[in-house]
Amino acid sequence: DLLVVQHFFKVGQQRGQGRAMLLCLAQQLAEQLDGFAEVLEPVVKQHGDGAALPGLRDVFQTFLAAPLASATQLRCSGNGG
Numbered sequence: 001d002l003l004v005v006q007h008f009f010k011v012g013q014q015r016g017q018g019r020a021m022l023l024c025l026a027q028q029l030a031e032q033l034d035g036f037a038e039v040l041e042p043v044v045k046q047h048g049d050g051a052a053l054p055g056l057r058d059v060f061q062t063f064l065a066a067p068l069a070s071a072t073q074l075r076c077s078g079n080g081g
Helices: 018-032 038-045 057-077
Strands: none
Touching: 018 038, 018 057, 038 057
16 A cells, blocks of 8 residues: 655745644545544544644654554554544
């Protein structure tokens, strides 16, 4: 399986807005990948927009890497979408 998500920065928009980019990618995955929304929902309830997380690596791990691993595990076990 191949999955592509993307985020484009507008002209003049700071590329330092990594947190917004990561959340945008997570939203795209939630809309397109079976099982991702279900594992992302409790993360969003707990962390909101991730502003309290200390850095981009933490935002990536919390909103993308960990939920993606969980959704993949659910799909492989036959319990997801």
